Each structure stands twice: as C-alpha cells, then as structure tokens.
Amino acid sequence: MVNIIWVFLTVIGIIFAMVNGTMDQVNEAIFNGAAEAVTLCIGLISVLVFWLGMMKIAEDAGLLKKLSLLFRPIVKKLFPDVPNDHPAMGYILSNMMANMFGLGNAATPLGIKAMEELKRLNGGLDVASRSMITFLAINTSSITLIPTMVIAIRMKYESASPTEIVGPTLIASFCSAIGAIIIDRYFYYRRKKKA
Template sequence: MVNIIWVTMTVIGILFAIANGTMDDVNKAIFSGAKEAVTICIGLISVLVFWLGLMNIAKAAGLLNGLSKLFQPLVTKLFPDVPKDHPAMGFILSNMIANLFGLGNAATPMGIKAMEELKKLNNNENSPSRSMITFLAINTSSITLIPTTVIAIRMNYGSEAPTEIVGTTLVASFFSTMAAIMIDRYFYYRRMKKGGGRK
C-alpha cells in the first residue's frame, strides 16, 4: 500500500511539472536531493556506529542488563499477558532501551522480533492482541533520553548547538509516551466494558 502511495505521488508530481513546464526544476531537485541524502547518510552512519559501539560496551559491562532489570517491573505491568521469561519480554526491553538512546535503527529489528513473538502468543491470529497494540503505542511514542539521529542531522546542517534539544526532546517524548499509555488503556477498558469483560 505504501509503495502505491509513493508511486502515485511521484506520477502526479511529474505530470504537474510537465503541465507547468517546470521539469528542469524537478530534475535539479532530484539530483541535488540525492546528493544531500548521501551526505546525510554518511553523517548518520558515523554517529550511529559510535552509539551502537557504546551500546555494545554497555552490554558487555552489564549496564544493559541492569537497565532491563530496572524497567522489567514497569514492562511487566504494561504487558500483563506476556510471561516474564518469554522471549517477547526480552525483545520489548531491548527495543525500549535502544529507543531510550535514540537508536531507532537498532530498535527496529528488536521491535519486529517482539511483534513476531507477541503474535505467537496470540496464536498467530491476524487481529492484534492487547500486548501488540500496547507495544505499538509505546514504540511509536518512546521516551528518548538522547535523540541521537536528530543530533546527527543538526550537526550535518551546521547547528551551533546540536545537543540543545536533549531536554525538550526528553520532556516531549515523556508526555507523548504517557499520553500513548493512557489512550491505550482507555480504549482497552472501553472495549472490555462493551464486550462484557472479554479481551
């Protein structure tokens, strides 16, 4: 579906440019955009490699295990349907910690694995379970302590203080996560009430 949307937008844009006689501007934008994308990617790779390296050091030092134990009571309450020793719980915790440090690219594979394990717990049904919906809401909002990717982009564009967004990002992501949890719980209990207590 996403591919169809992108192709449709591209075709409409090209047809509009032909009709207005601005194809030269479109060509320039394509090539300059491609060059800029490569530059940004190189800058992002360097920062992400640095933070992923720190994550590996933290893992070897036992810091990530400590953070997992710290978050486990909270995660257990958020996902009461998931057994504590189930693989899904480990992937959920890893995903949350990666998002905490702004490593969205590292968090994505763990998020996919968490969803796969949650689907197994849901007997591989096509309809999402309570835990799958909760995880999606939290993963989308996700509290971010260090917005690594955004800092890297700001550095690439010559920001004088690329890290000045850390405080505001932490506050904004905290409130967005709290809002996501409250909305998730509201609709869950509303559905339970309508269904006579059935999940």
C-alpha cells in the same frame, strides 16, 4: 496505499512542472536530492555505528541488564499477559532501551522480534493481542533520552547548538508515551466493558 499516494504526487508534480516549463528545476532537484540523501545516510551510519558500539559496551558491562531490571516492574505492569521469563519480555526491554538512546534503526529489529514472540504467545493468531497493541503504541511513542540521530543531522548541517534539542525531545517523547499508554488503556477497558 502509501505507494499509490507517492506515485500520484510524483506524477502530478512532473505534469505541473511540464505545464509551467520548470522541468529543468525538477531534474536538478531530483539529482541534488539524491546526492544529498546518500551523503546524509553515510554520515548517519557513523553515528549509528558509534551508538551501537556504545550499546554493546553497555551490554557487556551489564548496564543494559541493570536498566532492564530497573524498568522490568514498569514493563510488567504494561504487559501483564507476558510471563517474566519469556523471550518477548527481553526483546521489549531491549527495544525500549534502544529507543531511549535514540537508536530507532537499532530498535526496529528488536521490535520485530518482540512482535514475533508476542504473536507466538497469542497462539500464532493473525489478530493482535492486548500486549501487541500496547507494544506498538509504546514503540511508536517511545521516550527518548538522547536523540542521537537528530543531533547527528543537526551537526551535519552545522547547527550552532545541536544538542539543544535534548530537553524538548525528552519532554515531547515523555508526553507522547504517557498519552499512548492512556489511550491504549482507555480503549482496552472500553472494549472489555462491551464484551
């Protein structure tokens, strides 16, 4: 559906440019936008590689394990259906740690593995389990301590203070995570009452 919307918007934009005689500006915007996207991606790769390296150092030093142990009681309350020693719990915790450091790109493969393990726990059914829904809500709204990618983009465009986004991001992501958990639990208990 999203692909259809994008195609529709593109076609409408091109037709509008043809009618208004601004096709040369559209062509210039397309090529400049493509060049800017490539430049931006290459710049962000260096930041991503740096933070992934930091995550690997933290993992080797045992910091991630300690953080996981710290957050395990909270995660266990959020995912009571997942056994402590199940691989899904490790992937969920790793995904949450990557998201906390603003590494959404690194968190994505961990999130996919977590969902695969949660599906396995759900008996391989195509219907989402309680834990799968909760994980999706938390993953989407995750708390971000250091928004590394946003800071990198702000640095790329020469922001006067690229790190001033940290405080607002922490507050906003904390509120969104709490909101997601509340909504998740509300609908879970509402559905449970109806059953």
